[in-house]
Amino acid sequence: MRKSRRVALTLAVLTLLGALSVPLLLKSEDAPTPHQTPAPRKSTGLILPAPAPRAEGSLRIQGVVHGDQGPLAGVRITATRSEAHQTLSELTCEEVLPHRRGDRREFTLCFYTEPATTLELLLSRQGEAPLYAETVTDEDGRFTLEQLPEGAFTLWAIDPRGARLQPGVLAGTEGLQLRLEGGVFLEGTVIDEALAALPQVQVMAVHQGFTRFFDVETDADGRFRIGPLPAGDYALAFTRDGWIPDLKGSWFAESVKLLRPRRLVGRVTKQGAPVPQATVQLRDITLNERGIMPPGSAKQQTTDAQGRFTFEPLASHHIQLDATQGEHHGRALVDMKTHDTQKEVVVELGPGAMLEGTVTDEAGAAIEGVRLLIQERRAQRQSVETTTDAMGHYRLGPLSLAPHELELTSPRHFPTGESFAELSPGTKRLDFTLRTPLWVDGVLVDEAGSPVPDVYVTVDNPPSEDTDDTLLLAPYEARSDEQGRFHLNFPTPGSFLLKLLDEPRFRMEELQVQAPDTKVRWVLKRGATVSGTVFDELETPMPGLLVRLSTEPPEEGSTSSPWPEVLSETRTDTRGHYAFGGMKPGRYVLEAVHESGAVERFVTRHLELGARQEAHVDLRLEAGWTLSGTVVDTQGQPLSGADVLIQSPPDSTPKWRVGHRHHAADPVTRTRSDGHFTLRNLPSQDVELSVTKQSFRLAPHLSTGGRPGLDSLHAHEGGPPVRLVMSRRARIHGRVVGPDGKPLTRFQLMREDVEHPQGEFSLDVGSAGSWPVILKAEGLAPVFRQVEVPHDTAVVDLGELRMSTGRKVAGRVLDAETSAPVEGALLVPDVEHFDSVTLHPYTYWTQAYTAKDGSFSIARVDERSSALNVRARGYLSRKLNLAPGSQEDLTVRLEKGARVEFSVLDARGQPTSATVFLDREGRESSPYTIEVPAEGLFVMRDLAPGAYWMHAAAGEGRLESYDSRRVQIPASGGVSIMLKARSEGATLELRVRSPPRFTLVLVSGEDSWSREGYDFSRLRERSLPHEVSKEGTMTFRNLPSGKLTLILISNDWRGSYREVIDIPEAGTVVRDVTPVWQAIRR
Template identity: 65%
Template sequence: MRVQRRVMVAIGVLVLAGILGGLLPQKPEAPTATQRALAPRTGTGFVLPPPAPRPKGTLSIQGVVLGDEGPLAGVRVTATHPEAGQTLSELTCEQVLPHRRGDRDRFPLCFLTDPGPTLELLLSRQGEAPMYAETFTAEDGRFILDNLPEGDFTLWAIGSREARLQPDVPAGTQGLRLRLEEGVFLEGQVIDEDLAPLAQVQVTVVHQGSTRFFDGETDAGGRYRIGPLPIGDDYVLAFAKDGWLPALEDPRMEMRVKLLRPRRVVGRVMLQGAPVPNATVLLRDLTSTGHGPGTEDTTDAQGRFAFEALPSHLFQLDASRDEFHARTQVDVMTHAPASEVILELNRATLLEGTVCDESGAFIEGATITLLERARLQWRTEVTTDATGHYRLGPLPPIPHDLDVTAPRHFRARASLQKLAPGTQRLDFTLRTPLWVDGVLVDEAGRPVPGALITVDNPRFSKTDDARRLAPYEALSDEQGRFHLNFPESGTFLLKLTKDPLFRQEELQVRAPDAEVHWVLKRGATVSGTVFDELDTPMPGLPVRLLAVPPKEDLASNPWMDNAVSKTWTDSQGRYAFGGLKRGRFMLEAAHESGAVERFATQPLELRDQQEAHVDLRLAAGWTLSGRVEDLGGQPLSGAGVFIHEPPDATPTWRAGHYRSSRDPFTRTQSDGRFTLRNLPNREVELSVTKEAFHLVPALSTGGQPGLDSLHAQEGGPPVRLVMSRQGRIHGRVAGPDGKPLTRFQLGGRTVEHPRGEFSLNVERAGSWTVVLRAKNLAPVVREVEVHHDTEVVDLGEVRMSPGRRVAGHVLDAETSAPVARAMLFINPEALHGDPLEPHWTQELTPPDGSFSIPHVDERSTTLDVMAEGYPTKRLTLAPGPQEGLTVLLEKGARVEVSVLDARGQPARASVFLDREDRGLSRTRVEVSPDGPSVVVRDLPPGDYQARASPHPGSFETYAPQHVQIPSSGDVSVTLKARSAGATLELRVNGPARRVTALLAGEVPHSVLNHQDAELPERSLPHEVSENGTMTFRSLPPGKATLFLVTNDRRGIYREVIDIPEAGTVVRDVTPVWTPHKDTRP
C-alpha cells in the first residue's frame, strides 16, 4: 500500500543582525540524500537534480555601500548565481507541474496557485540560488567578493534597517556603488486551531525573482519579524512546525496565519462486498480552487487506502479499477479519523474512439480534454496515439463535456448528458480550415520572433466555425514563422500590435495563402541605460516614450495614456524602443522606493530611421526622517506613510502614468520611525494610515498642518506624525449556553477569537448598525450610537440563540400569483444608522414565492419584502414562531414620466425620483423621445422631488418638481425644460476635482457620505470656457447647492448659492476643503 506521508524537514536557524534583531539568511548546507528522500511530495514526479559543484574562479567584484551619511560599515554583502535546471527561478511551471503542460511562465509565478509542490521544494531547501561569496563592508564601506568564476551575479546588501538588491553584476566589476534603501520587514503572528499562539514555527521568506531564502522563527507569542529585506513585492512565506500542516502565504501587512493539525482519512474499496486490490483512489480538495491533479493512492491486498496530513477541508474521493468506479465526499472537519470510508465500486463508463481528418487519415497528438460540468476546473487530458485512438475512464454517470483540438484543424466539442455503464465509442472528424502561413523578417532579412499578429476586425459569417477558431491571433516563433486559421476565404487585414522594436504595421492578405513574406520596418530607434545618482544601473524600471505635444484626445479623456510606447529596463538597466516615426517625444523612466517616486526625463526629437542613444540618470534628492506615534507618544509600527503630489503638478504629457508598486507607501519600523530618501520636490505633503487610527495634523510637528496631512519642507526638522485612535465598537459573543462563540461573522468578515471578542473601528460619530451571525443561530442586529470620533462603545456580552422560524409565501395582492425573486430583510426595528455590512436574511424567493428563515432573533420585529414592480412591504412580526405567513404585495401608483424640451417636444433625459425626507434615492428612469412611455410602479406613497438631467451634449435646464404619490391610482409627471431664468458664471480655484456638481435646491451635506459619484450625473448642465469658467443658464430661482470633491476624494466642499429670478450671478469660489471623513450622517 502506498501511503501519502509528509515529513517536516528542518529549515535552519535564524541569524540576528543589527540592534533591531533583523533576521538574515544563513548559508544553507546542501540537503542530504536522506533529506531529499524524506521531503514531502504530492505526486508531481519532479525531483531536482543534485546541485553541481560550485566552480571557483579568480575574479572579484569590488565596490562600496553608501547610506544617508556616506559609507556604511558592517553591511553584509552576498553574491548568488542561479543554476539552470536547479534554481527555482530558472524553471518553468510545466517543468515542475505536469498538469500545467504548455505553461512557460517561470515557476515562482505558480507558487501560490500550486502550494503543495512548492512547499515540498521550499521546506526541503531545494532550488535556492547558490551562494558564491559573502563578506561585510569595512569602515569605509568597501567590500570585495573574491574567488568568483565568470558570469553575472546577484548582489544582496543588507544592513540593520536598509537593504539593496542588484542583479546581473558581472564578475570582475570594479568601483560598484550601492546606495541602500529603506528595507522591508515582514511580520505577523502564527496561531493554532484553538486560536492560541504557536511558538517555534519555522518561517521561511523566499524571494521569488532570485530564489533566496530568509529564515526566522516565531517567539512565545507566535510572532515573527524578518528583515530587513530589499524593497519589493516579490516574496512568499512558508510556515512549518513539526506536527502541523505547513502553509504558504502571500505577505500582507500584519499577517495572521493559522496552522492546522494534520487529519487522516482511511478506507477500503469494495466490489460486491469483496475487497479490491490495486484500485486507484484519487483525493481532491473541494475547498480549494486549484487546478492541481489531486493526490493518488493504490489499495493494498485488503483494498485499504490511506491519506495522511490532510487539512480540515471537504474532500472528494474517486476509486477506479478497470471499468468500475465509485465516488464519495468526506468532510474531514467532522470525520472520525478511525472510521473507514467504504467506496463500493459500480460498473462505469469507458469512453474511447478515434480522431481523424476529413480524408479519414488518423490524427496523432490530438488533445481530448474531459471536463465534469459541475467542476470545470478539474480537467482530464489525453492525447491520441499513432492510430488516432484515445481512451478515457472509468467515468462517473454525470454530465461531461469534451473538447478536441489539434493544430491546423477546427476544434470539435461534444456534450455527454448521460453515461451508461460499459464501453461507449465516440469518434471525431476534425475539419481543416483555410490557412495563412507566413514569416516575419526585418529589413535585413533576419527573422522576427515573439511578435503578436492580430486580424483586424474580421467579419465572418455568424457560424460555429468562426467562433471555434477565435481568437484570431498568432505569435511568431524563433524562425519568425506564424500561422493563422480562417473559417472562410476572403481578404483580411493583419496588424502588428505594439511591438517595442518595430513600427505598427498592417498587411492585407487573402486566405488561403501559405507563402506570406512580411518585412517589418524598424523605423527610428532609441536605446540606452537608466542609472541612479551613483551611476549604478537600475533594473526593472518602467520607461515610457511620451507624445509631445500630448495626444489630442487627452483634453476630453484625462485618464488616457499619453505613452507612444512602454518597456522595462533589463537586469543591467538597459532599455530599447524601435519602430518609431519621426517627431518630438519625452523619454522618461520612473523609480519607486516605498512612498517616494522620482523621474528621469529627457526631451527627444527623432528623424526617420535615426538610431538615438540616450542614457537617463535619476537625480539625487533630499532626505526626510520622521516618527509616527499615538497621542501618548508611543511609537506606531507598521503605519503606512504616503506622499501626495502637489495639485496640478503632473505635466500633461505624463498622463496615463500609474504607480506599479502594490504598496506605494513607506512602512514605519518597530520604533515608529521612517525615512524618505531622494525626495524630488522642496515641499512634500505627508499623510499616514494605520488601521484603527487617523492622523491629527494639528498635533503633528515638523511642518504645516494640512487638510488631513502635514506639509514639510527641505531643510526643516524631522517630522512627528501624531495619530489618534478611531472610535470603535466592541463586545463579546456568547452562545445559548453562555459559552463564548469562538467563530462568527461580523458583517461580511469572519472573526475568530478564543473568548468570542470582537472590535470594529468606525470612521466617524453617528449611528451604526452591527450585524452578527453564527452557524445555526439567529443573526443579531444592534444599532449603536457613537457620540464622538474617539468614543469606545462596549456592548458587553451579546447572547445569540437559535431564535424562531419565519416562513410563508409572497403573493401578488391582485392575482394571488406567487412573486419570484423577492428579497426579504429581517430588522430588529426601524434602523437609522449606516450599516457596517448589508444584512439581508434571504436573497431571493423561488418561483413558487415561498420563503423560510429558520433563525430569526426575537428582537427582530419587522420583515421587509422587496420585489421589482412593487413598493417595499413591511410587516410587523409578533413574538414566537411565525409560519404560514402570506405577504401580499400591492402594485403602487402608476407613475408615468415624460420629459419635454423648451419647445415642448419630447426629449431624452435621466429622471430621478427622490423622497423629500430621505435625501437622494437610487430611483432613476431613462426617458427617450422615440421610446415607449416610462411607467414606475414600485414607489411607496409620499412626497417626492422629480429631477431631470439632460442627455450628454444637451444644455437644457429642468427645475425640480414636487410630486405627491398616492398608494394607488395614476400620476402623470411632466418635466419641461426652462426657456428663461438666471445665469450663473462660476469659476473654481484650486486643484483638479473629481466632482463638480450644481443641484437645484438646498441639498444636505450628508449626500457626500455615499453618493458623491452620483452627483455629476444629477448636476445642472453647464458650458466650460477656455479659461475654465462654467456657465449655467436658465436656472430656476431660489437655492442651488454646489458640491466639489477633490480628485483624490480627500477634500469636500459644499456651498449654497442664491439664484435670482433673472440676471447674471458671477461667483469666484476658492474652496475651503474639509476632510471627507468628517462628514456626518
Template identity: 35%
Template sequence: MRKGMWFRWLAGAVVVLGLLFMALFPRTDEAPGEPAPRAPSSRAGTLNTWTAAKHAVPAPTGSLRITGEVRDARGPVPGVRVTASRVDAETLSERPCPEALREAPSSDARRLTACAGAELEQEVARLVEAREGEAPVFAETVSAQDGTFALEGLPAGAFALWALGEHGAVLRLDVPAGGEAVELELEEGIQISGTVTEALGRAPIPGARVTVVHEAHTRFFDVLADEQGRFRMGPLPPGRYLEVASAQGWRAGLLRDEVWLDADVEVAFKLHPMRQFEGVVLTPQGLPAPGLTVNLRALFGGADILTARTDEQGHFTFEEVPAVEHHLWVWNAERTAIGEAAVQEKSPKQTLIRMEPCSFLEGTVRDDQGRPLEGVRLEVNRQHLGNAPIPEALTDEAGHYRLGPLLASAMKLSLTRAHFMNKVESIPHRDGVARTWDFTLARAVSVEGSVVDTEGRPLAGVEVRLSPVGVTSRLFRDRASRLDESTVSDEAGRFLLDTEQEGPGRLSASATDFISTEVDVKVPSTEVRVVLQQGASVSGTVVDAKGQPMTDVTLKLWDTTPASGEARSGTVDGQGGFSLRGLKAGHYMLEAWRRTPGMAQSTSRPVELEEHTQAVVALRFEEGRALEGMTVDTFGQPVPGVQVRACLPLDDVPPWQLSVETCDPRSGGGVRSGPDGRFVLKHLVAPTYQLVAWKEDQAFAPARSQGGTADASSLHVVPGGPEIRLVLERRSRLRARVVSTDGSPLPSSLWVHNDGRKQSSDGVFDVVLRDDSKSVVVSAEGFFDLPRSVMVKPGEDVDLGDLVMTRSRKARFIVRDEANPGSMAGVPVSVGMSYEGNPIPFKNPVPPPFFGNLDAEGAVDLDGLPFAPIVITVQLERDQRSQDVALDAYQKVVTVTVPARPR
C-alpha cells in the same frame, strides 16, 4: 578543600578549558591585527542579518582573494560581515521550472522560484524548510577598524559579495576573484517584519521559523517568531525575496515580495494545522474496494500528491494532512472505474467514496461530403479525472477515433481541424462501457501565409489575428462554433487562420521588437505575405546619483501622442543596461521608475525617434532632498510605528503618465516612524508632495496636522518648509458579547467588512474599526448568522451589547435512487434550498448548501435550517438528476427518492 584553594583550582580549570576551546575552535573571522567586534544578540522575534548570515566558516577551495573596503556616507565601517557566494545548478535560483508552469519564455520564467500560480509553492517551501538550494558561501570575514576586508581561499570566477552590518547592507554582483580595492558602500537596507498566525482563528504561533530567501542569489536568513507570533529581520539588501514560515504540526507557508519597493515590508503568514484524514472506498456496486491507491492533493498552494492504500475493508488513512481544501481520487486497477471527493477545511475525518464506471466514446468524423477526415482533434471540456490530462484523441486516416476513459455523465466535446469549422457538441448521459457517436465538420474559409522581416527572414512566434470587415460581432454568431481567428506563426513563419465567412478582412500581426502592422486581405486567401519592420530603438543605461548602475528599476516608454495607450515597459540587466526595440517614429518620454522607502522615485528624458534610428539615452537618478517629520497623537505625544508615504499630487503628475499609483500606505507601504515618532523621507525631487499616514489602530487626521495644506485624506507639503507633524487619532472600537437565548456565552466569529474575521472562544469581541460605516456578521455553530450595520463617528466607540443568536435546526436526508434501489453510500450529491419550490421573497434565513458524498447510510445532514416549512432540492452530481422535498417546521429526518431518467 579550603575555600582559597577551591577558588585557585577553579580559576586554573577555567584557563585550561579556555585554551583547549581556542585550540579546537580557532577564530578565523578576525581581521589581521584587529579584534573582531562582538555580534549582537539574537532573540526570538528580532534578528539582525549580521548574526543571521553567520554559519560555519567555509574551507578554502582556491588560492585567490578579494580585498576592499566597507563604507557608508560617513566613511569606513568596521564590524561588517562580508561573505562571497555564488549560485550553481543546485541552488533554488537556478533550478528549472516545469515547462507547463512557466509564465513566459523569459529567463526568469525558467526558474523554479518564478513559476506561475501556486502549484509549486509547497515544493519551494519544502526545499527551504529542509535547507536545500542555498547558495554556497566560499569565504567570509569581518571588516577591520579601518573598514578593510580580505576574502581568502577563493577559486577562479565571479562572486556575489554580501556586506551585512548593524545599520546597513549591500549586495555587489559579479566581483571577480583576485579583485582589489572593491568598494562596498552600505545602503540603508530593508526590513522584513510580520506575524505568523493560525489561518482560521488567527491565534499567534510562537516559535515559528521564518526563513527569508533572496530569490536571485538564494541566501537564507532565519528568525523565530516571538510569543505574539511577530518577527523582524534586517537590514537586508534590496531585491526580490521569498519568505517561508514553518512550525511543527503546521503546513509551511510561502510569500513572495519585491522588497526593494519598501524599507519596511510587513507580511502576514496564515498557517493551516495538520490533521489525520481517513475514509472508505466502495466499488460501483457499493462493496469495499481493497488494494487500491488513493491520491490526495491540495487544490491551492501545493503540487505534492499524497497516496495511501486501501485495506481489506476499503479503508485508508492519511496521517498528516493540512486542513485545507483537497482533491481526492482513486482508480481501479483496470482504470475502468474512478472515485473522487472534495475534502473541505471542516470536512469530517472520514468520508466515503463510491467509484463510478468509466466508458469510452468512439466513432467517425466526416466532412459535409461524407468523406472521412484524418487529423481531427477531439477534446472533452471540463471533465478531469483525478490528475489525468483532459481526454483527447486524433482521428486516423479512416476518420475513426476512440476517446476515454470518460465518465458516463453529460459532457461537451470540442472538434478542431485546419480548414474546417471548429465545433462544440453536447453529448447526453450515456449508459454502457462504450457508445458510438459520429460527427460532421463543415469546411471553413481560410487565410494562409507567412510573416517575415524586411530582409525576408521568417519570423516565428508572431501573433496573427484576423478581423472580418463589416461582419456582425462574434457575440451574435453561432455560439456552437469556436473560430481560430488568432494564431501564432510557426518556426517557418507560416500561419493559418480559419473563419466562417468570405469577404474582406483585416490581418494584424504583432511581435516583441517589431512594429505591429495591419494588412487588408480577402477571405479566403493563400500565400499572404506580412512584413514586419524592426523600426527604431532606444538603448542606454540607468545610474544613480553617484554614477553606479541601477538594477532595481522598471523602464516605461510613454508615447506622448494623445490617446496613444499605456507605456511600453522594459527592465534593465545586471549592469543597468536596457534596450527597447520595434518602435514607431514619434516623440516619447523615457522614464526609469523604482520604489524607495515611502515613495516612488523616477527620472525621465524626452526622446525623439525617427524611422529606423537607434537612440542612446543615459538616465540618472538625482540624490534629491530629505524631508523630516514627526507622527504624534492628539495630545502631541510621539506615536511610533506609523507608516508614512509621499506621492505626487494629481495636478503635478505629467500629462504623459496615464496610470498613477494610489496614495495609500497600506497598498504600497511606507517608512515607519521610530520610537520618538520621527521619520525621514529621502530622494525627493518634486517641488511639492502629499503625505499620508497609517497605523493599525490609529486614523490619520490631515486637518489637525501641521506643516502643510490639508485635504480630505493627505497633507500637501513643500520639502524644506515648516516643521511637519502628522496627527493620528485613536480609531473607534466595536464591542459585542455573543450569547444564546438563555444568556450563556457562545464561541463565535465576527466578520467585519474590509477587516476580515475575528474568532472568540467566549463570544466577547473588542475590535478596531477602520472606516466610517461597517457591515458586520456574527456566526456561531448551530445558530443563524446575525447581520448588523453600524455607523462609526471618529473617536467614538460602538457597543452592540449582547447579541442574542437564534438557534437553527439540522435535518437528515436519506437519499434513494429509483433507477438503482441499492445502497447510495459514497455517491456525490448537492443539497440546498429550492428556489422554485419556496415563496419569493423567502422570509427565513437561507441554509448553506451541502456539496459532498453521502455517508454509510446513504444520507447527509444539512445544517442551518429554519424552524419553518421549506422545500429542499437534492441532486445527484454525476448525472444532474434531482428531486424536491418539502419539510415541515420541525421535521428532522426525511427520505428522498430521485426519479429515474425518462427513456
C-alpha cells in the same frame, strides 16, 4: 480578506531594524568569516541532482557602502551566484515538474501552484544560490570579496540600518559604490487551529529572484520578524515538527495557521468485495478566502491486495475521493474536521461512464492531436483530458455519472463541444466532425531573410459579425515558432490587417492579407534602436528599473491627440541595461523610474531618432534630499505599520506620464516599530505627506514639522523632522457567543471572516451616524443590529451578542385583490427603511424571493427579529409582525398602490425623456429613481402614499432644466404628473479658479451634503445642465429663482467645497469661485 484581531503578516518597508522579537540570523556585529567552500550537498534523489563543486578563483570585488551620512562601517556583504539547472530562480517549471511539460516559465512562478513540491525543495534546502564570499565593511565603508572565479555575482548588503541587492557584478570590479536602501521586513504571527500562538515554528524566507534563504523562529507569542532584507518578492515556508508545513507569499496579510496532520484510511469495494490495484485520487475541495479551490491539491494512491489505501498527512479540510478501475468509478466526500480517523472510508465502485469515438474533418479524414477536455458541471470542477491518436481515435473515462461539459479544440479547426445533462453507465460511442475555417499561414523573416521566432501577430480588424463562428475563433492572434511560422483562422473570406503585438525588436508596421492565403511572407524591419544603462547618483547600475519609451507630446494647439502614445516598456537587466528597437524616425521621450518606498525618482530624456539610427543613451538618477519623521497617536504613542504616502502636486505630472501607472497601488513607506520613517532622494523641495493606517486618520492640525493641508502635511527641504499625528476612528466593539453562551471563534462580520479565541470583533466606521452590524456563523441565524455612533472618535461597545439557531419562517405571498401568487417578491426580516429602493448589501444573508407559486422559506431567522418586510414590483411594501417561534404557514397579501403616471415635455411642449427623482418628505430613505421614456408614459403602482419632492434631470448632452415640485401620492386611485422644461429664467455664469481638477454639481435648494462622499453620485445625477466655453466659463440657463447649492469635489477625492448661490427671477449672475477646500473623510 480574513482578519484575526488585526494580527497580520505584513511586508513592511522600513529604514532601520528596530527591536526584533527574533533576530535575523545575519548580524552586522558578527566578526568577518573567511570564505570556505562547504562540502557538496548530497542529493535526496527526489527532485534536484546534487550541484557540482563550486569553482574558486583569484579575482576580487572591491567597493564602498554608503548611508545617509556617508560611508557605513560594519555592513555585512555576501556574494552569491545562481547556477544554471541548480538554483531555483534558474530552473523552469518543466525542469522541476515533469507533468508540466512545455511550461518554460521560471519555477518561482510555479511556487504557489505546486506548493507541495516547493515546500519539499525549500525545507530540504535545495536550490539555494551558492555563497562564494562574505565580509564586513571597514570603518571607511570599504569591502573586498576575494577568491572569486570569473563571472557575474549577486551582492547582498544587509545591516540593521538597511539593505541593498546588487546583481550582475563582475568579478574583478573595483570601486563599486553601493547606497544602502531602507529594506523590507517580513513579520507576522503563527497560530494553531485553536487560534493560540504557536512558538518554535521555523520560518524560512526565500528571495524568489535570486534564491537566498533567511531563517528565524517564532517566539513564545508566535511572532516572527525577518529583516531588513532587500526589496523583492519572497516566499515564506513555515514548519514545526508535528504540524503540516505551509507556504505563503510575502503579500499574505493574515495570521499563518498551521494544522495538525490527519490520517485517512479507506477501502475500495465493488459489490462489497475489496478491489486491489484500483486508482484513488484525493482532492482538497475546500474553498479558500477568495472562494476558489487551492491549486496543487490532488494526491493519488493505488489500493493494496485488500483494497486499502492511506493518505497522510492531511489538513482538516473537505476531501473528495475518486476511485477508478477499468470502466468503474466511485466517489466519497469526507470532512476531515469531523471524520473519525479510526474508521475506514469505503468507496464503492459502480459502472462508470466511458466516451469513445473518432474525430474527423469534413472530408472524413482522421484528425490527430485534437484536445478533448471534459469537466463536471459543478462548483468544484473536475476535469479529464486526452488527445486523439493518428487514427483520430479517443477514449475518456471512467467518469462519474454527473452532468458534464465536453470541449474539443484543434489548432486548424473550429472548436466544438457537447453538453451532457447526465452520463449513463457503460461506453457511449460519440464521433465528431470538425469544420475547417479559412487559413492564413505565413512566415516572419528579418531583412536578411532569417526567420523571426517568438513574435505575436494580431489581427487589427478581426471579423466584426457577431456570429457563433466569429466568436469560436477569437482571439485572432498567433505566435511565430522557431522557423518564424504563424497560423491564423478566419470564419469568412476577407481582407484583414495584421499588426505586431508588443514587439520591441522591430518596427510596428502593418500587413494587409487576404483570407485564405497560405503563402504570406512578412519582412520585418529593425528600424532605429536606443539602448543604454541606468545609473544611480553614485554611478552604480540600477537593475530592475522600469524604462518607458513614448512619443513626444504634441504641441499646444495641435489637432492630433493631446496625449502621447507609450510605445514600449521594459525593465533594466541585472546590469542596469535596457534596449528598445523597431522605432520609426521621429521624436521620443525616454524615461526611467526608481521606486524606494513612497519615493519615486524619474530621469527623462527627449531624443530624435533617424531611420536606422543606433542611439546609445545612458540615464542617471539625481540625488535628492532626505526627510525623517515619526507617526504617533494623539497620546504620543508611536504607530508601527502606518503607510506614509507622497501626494503629487496638482497638474505636476508631465503629459507623457499622464494615465500610465507603473504600479497597482500607491507606493508607500511603512513605519517601523517605533513609528519612525525615512524618505530618501526626494526630488522636489516641497513634499506633501499623507498617512494611512487601519482604525486611524491623520490629524493635520495636530501634526508638526510642516504646514497642515486638507488631509496631509506639507514639508519643505531643510525643515525639522515631521511628526504625523493620527486620531482614532470611531469603532464598534462586540463579543459573539453561541446558543450555549460559549465564544464563537469563527464568524463573518459583514463580508470579512473573523477568527478570535474569545469571539471578539472591532468594526471601524467612517464617522458619527447610524451603522449596520451584521453577523453570520455556520448553522446559526444571522444577526442584524443598527448601531448609533455619537461622534467621530466614539467607541461603542455592544457587549455580548448571542447567536441562535434561529427559526424557520415560510409561507406564501398573494395578490390581495385576486389571491393570485406573487412571484419574485422580496422578503427580509427586520431591516430599517425597507421602503427605500436599495437594501443593505449584506441582507442577502437573511432574504428570500418567492417562487412561481408565491411560496417562500427562510431557514434561519434570528429569534429577536419581530417583523418581516415584504416588497414586490407593482405592490405597496408591507411589514408583517412575527410571533415568537417558527412561522411556517404565513400568508402575506400585498395591495397595489395608486396608479401614478409620469410624462415629460421639453420647452416646446414635445414629449422627451428625463430622469425623475422622488424624495419622501420627512423620511430618511433612498429616493425613487424613474427613467421616463420619450415615447410615452411611465406608470408606477408601488409608491407608498404620502408627500414627495420631485426633481428631474435632462438626458445626456441636453440642457433642459425643470422646477422642483411637491406632489401628494394618494393611497389609491390615479394621479397624472407632467413635467415641462423651463423656457425662461435667470442665467448663471460660473468660473472656478482652482489648481486641482474637480467635479462640479449644482442642485436646487440648500443640499446638506455631509462631505462623506457616499451620496455624491446621487447629487451628480441631479445636477443642473450647463455648457462650457473655451475659457472655462460654465453657463447655466433658465434657472428657477431661489437658492442653488454648488458642490465641488477634487478629482482625487480629497477635498470638497460647498456654497449656496441666490438666483433672481431673471437676469445674469456672474460668480467667480475660489474654493476653500475641506477634507473629505473616506
